[in-house]
Amino acid sequence: MARSTLCYRGLRYDHSHDEPPSTVPVEHVYRGHHYDAPLRHQPSLTDEERDLVYRGTHYHPHHA
DSSP: OOOOOETTTTTTEETTTSSSOOOOEEEEETTTTTEEEHHHOOOOOTTTTTOOOEEEEEEEOOOO
């Protein structure tokens, strides 16, 4: 997957040298919940039979 060019306050910068997230588990807290998991993870499988509704709009999983 190619990374897009980033822009901050009108200045473009190259982040091709950025280090990718590690697969080593990290203990962290998010919204009061404790986690011990890697910051980089594989996406979960989608359930195409599930109908998601958010604020009255129906969403269906799709493949890119």
